[in-house]
Amino acid sequence: MISIIVPCYNEQEAIPFFHKEITLVLKEIGEDYELLFVNDGSKDDTLKELKALSEKDSHVIYLSFSRNFGKEAAMYAGFCNAKGDYVAVMDADLQDPPALLPEMLRLLRSGEYDSVATRRVSREGEPAVRSWFARRFYSIINKISEADIVDGARDFRLMKKSMVDAIVAMGEYNRFSKGLFGWIGFRTYWMPYENVERVAGETKWSFWKLFKYAIDGIINFSHVPLSIASWFGTTMTFFSFLALAVIIIRRLIFGDPVAGWASIVCVVIFIGGIQLLCLGIMGQYISKTYLETKHRPHFIIAETNDESVIRLK
Incomplete structure (x- = not known):
């Protein structure tokens, strides 16, 4: 049959x-x-x-x-x-x-x-x-x-x-x-x-339904997006420590230089964007887990x- x-x-x-x-x-x-x-x-x-x-x-x-x-x-x-x-x-x-x-x-x-x-x-x-x-x-x-x-x-x-x-x-x-x-x-x-x-x-x-379907497929069958979020976090932490060291050295050698607001805003926006991206990726996995536990x-x-x-x- x-x-x-x-x-x-x-x-x-x-x-x-x-x-x-x-x-x-x-x-x-x-x-x-x-x-x-x-x-x-x-x-x-x-x-x-x-x-x-x-x-x-x-x-x-x-x-x-x-x-x-x-x-x-x-x-x-x-x-x-x-x-x-x-x-x-x-x-x-x-x-x-x-x-x-x-x-x-x-x-x-x-x-x-x-x-x-x-x-x-x-x-x-x-x-x-x-x-x-x-x-x-x-x-x-x-x-x-x-x-x-x-x-x-x-x-x-x-x-x-x-x-x-x-x-x-x-x-x-x-x-x-x-x-x-x-x-x-x-x-x-x-x-x-x-x-x-x-x-x-x-x-x-x-197009958007297919795009959402594709994202669901990637999340359902791969943990790589979570790994990417971890890599972003590790990389940004490294650069943060590096930037902190540069600022301390400049302060000790050259005194207190005039800081530009534009560079500060750019750095804050960039790091904030990376954090939101990582939170969004983790949120997708958490939401999938939440739906599974409802049975x-x-x-x-x-x-x-x-x-x-x-x-x-």
Whole structure:
């Protein structure tokens, strides 16, 4: 059995196109399947569309959150409720081509891999600035963390159930799935493909949302920012002692020179900025720890057409 997890947020326009194409591909494969649509607190008619689909197609299962919990929570809810021997995560906008699934399944069945993941080899149609920052993110996070994240990696991947069980077992609240996929290991084959435009609707990922997501990923999988804060502190302490020694020597040799207010203000602002930067970095880690200790659920399912699903976890 194949489980397809589809996180949805305001995707009423794309869902009919996705359902039609994924159904054709899965029927061609010839295996039993389920389509797990996770409505992440959409404000449009996404839920209405999913309910209509579930009445026409018995393979469709919808999980509707009580509010918007984010894509990470939607994927986690799908992982917790997937029944298939093989589990895939796909976007509803058809930027993850369903036509790749047969080859991905063939590679998994060969026994050489536990997961087949996709990566975009081009970013055609994407703003140049966004592409540049994306490449820098992948370069930085691979250098400063233990997570293996390939440049251009998508959430679209097909996994064996054993790998999905390992992901579910990692119940941390602050989730960054691209990092989790790499951290748990398992044998992964990276399948390249050309970038595909959305079939309908608009992207929900603005530049600033992606930037925040990237910062979360770095903080969740690396302690290097804390180390940088420590290095800043150590360096500034050294220069402070050095400056103090220079001032004392000048005072003893040349007497009391006239001090300029501009230089003092510059030094105060510089040191104050470094201190605030370090406090901000530490604050991010403390806030993540604070959220983990609350043990709040990752998601709350308000409506579903399958009463066997886990509603809260």
